[in-house]
Amino acid sequence: xxxxxxxxxxTAQDRAIYQLKQQRDKLKQYQRKxxxxxxxxxxxxxxxxxxxxxxxxxxxxxxxxQQESTIAKTYEQLGNLEHLIGTIEFKLIExxxxxxxxxxxxxxxxxxxxxxxxRIDKLLDTVDEENMKAAEILxxxxxxxxxxxxxxxxxxDEELRRLEAEAGIAKEKPxxxxxxxxxxxxxxxxxxxxxxxPKLPDAPTQPVQETEAKEDxxxxxxxxx
Amino acid sequence: MVITSLSPSxxxxxxxxxxLNFKELPPLFENKAIERSVAPDFLSTIFQYLIHNxxxxxxxxxxxxxxxxxxxxxxxxxxxxKIYDYVNSSGQLGTILTIFELTNLDESAYPEELRNIEYNVxxxxxxxxxxxxxxxxxxxxxxxxxxxxxxxx
Numbered sequence: 001x002x003x004x005x006x007x008x009x010x011t012a013q014d015r016a017i018y019q020l021k022q023q024r025d026k027l028k029q030y031q032r033k034x035x036x037x038x039x040x041x042x043x044x045x046x047x048x049x050x051x052x053x054x055x056x057x058x059x060x061x062x063x064x065x066q067q068e069s070t071i072a073k074t075y076e077q078l079g080n081l082e083h084l085i086g087t088i089e090f091k092l093i094e095x096x097x098x099x100x101x102x103x104x105x106x107x108x109x110x111x112x113x114x115x116x117x118x119r120i121d122k123l124l125d126t127v128d129e130e131n132m133k134a135a136e137i138l139x140x141x142x143x144x145x146x147x148x149x150x151x152x153x154x155x156x157d158e159e160l161r162r163l164e165a166e167a168g169i170a171k172e173k174p175x176x177x178x179x180x181x182x183x184x185x186x187x188x189x190x191x192x193x194x195x196x197x198p199k200l201p202d203a204p205t206q207p208v209q210e211t212e213a214k215e216d217x218x219x220x221x222x223x224x225x
Numbered sequence: 226m227v228i229t230s231l232s233p234s235x236x237x238x239x240x241x242x243x244x245l246n247f248k249e250l251p252p253l254f255e256n257k258a259i260e261r262s263v264a265p266d267f268l269s270t271i272f273q274y275l276i277h278n279x280x281x282x283x284x285x286x287x288x289x290x291x292x293x294x295x296x297x298x299x300x301x302x303x304x305x306x307k308i309y310d311y312v313n314s315s316g317q318l319g320t321i322l323t324i325f326e327l328t329n330l331d332e333s334a335y336p337e338e339l340r341n342i343e344y345n346v347x348x349x350x351x352x353x354x355x356x357x358x359x360x361x362x363x364x365x366x367x368x369x370x371x372x373x374x375x376x377x378x
Contacts, residue, residue: 008362008378018321018364018374025325089320
């Protein structure tokens, strides 16, 4: 059987759990055996009674009682073992969690160290400097601003207006927009208190008959219409 | 009826059904009503065919054929998948499991089809399939003769 490198490794913890589980298996087997013995002894006692041998039956029953108390003890031990197994497994998970946390905090620390305030300040400074240099160079080359001159800007505005006129929206649009922005007048909140509760019909106390229910429905639909 | 191994003379050795009394079963290779039975030669031909042509059976130990023959009514790969699925779905991947736990424990979560699986079948499914896929590692029992536990990841 070639040991391929990808086969999972058995760690010391695995071995410990394995041994504990083996003990547990043994206990379970032992319990099964005792269960068997008890069943057999009950049977023997019954047979002894049938043959009119109460003394013998008593011996069987006594021994049966003993086995039962042994079983109770094994259950306790089993509980201990399973508890131990559970604790170990949980600790292993905790270990993984701690490991994960350590790795995570390391990464976070590294990232934070890469983003120190001074460095970013410096970076922004250099960016500013470079921008200024670029502007200087453009200046020197006589290309003050790649942006349009005032005259050109006006021409653009004019063309825009012409296009708007062609499209038939002209200058009304901005005015309309203004109107819409003004909040429409809403009715005032009534200031006087309501003194009398309007009379409401009483809730029906009797179960609604089917025909009535139908009528109600019809009324409702009529109202809705 | 789920018989997983047979003796060389055609008697069932192991079944997954608990407390099954083999003596009460009708003989597999004999029909008393018509007074006919499979001759030993023919029986061994059947076994040879199952083992070498169909790959649906295997000697427990080829050097000691008297130990019996495993009958793979489900292939080892199928068994391995079932075992892996159970371990995966019960969240026990990466945990050590004892063979006893996998064959004998009365756990309610244990799928019926895996209960009481023949030791040799289980071991072979683990060794020949899961370990080759790099999904399992075995632990020997204290005396070092049998496989006592397995870790499936």
